[in-house]
Amino acid sequence: MVQLAALLLGFPAGYLIRNQRLALVAMGVVLTALLVAQTIAVGHDDRIDAIYWVIQAVTYAVAAGLVVWGHHASANRRAATQHPVATRR
Numbered sequence: 001m002v003q004l005a006a007l008l009l010g011f012p013a014g015y016l017i018r019n020q021r022l023a024l025v026a027m028g029v030v031l032t033a034l035l036v037a038q039t040i041a042v043g044h045d046d047r048i049d050a051i052y053w054v055i056q057a058v059t060y061a062v063a064a065g066l067v068v069w070g071h072h073a074s075a076n077r078r079a080a081t082q083h084p085v086a087t088r089r
């Protein structure tokens with residue numbers, strides 16, 4: 001659940017939210033809420049071990065990378081559209 005949200009929402013969050021720090025915080029809040037629900041859902045059988053937390057940490061890192069990538073792509077697009085190509089005289 002958390003991994004799917006990270007993959008689907010990471011790049012768009014970075015692309016659509018102009019402030020990179022705000023985009024990272026928003027993504028962290030969404031992933032943390034989903035992580036709490038997911039951990040409660042799978043934790044009742046005492047099946048959570050160290051690898052579960054490693055996977056979650058990697059998921060957060062991938063999501064942060066996607067947010068940064070989306071922000072970079074958005075900034076490049078804005079810069080390209082704000083500075084028109086010089087015309088010949």
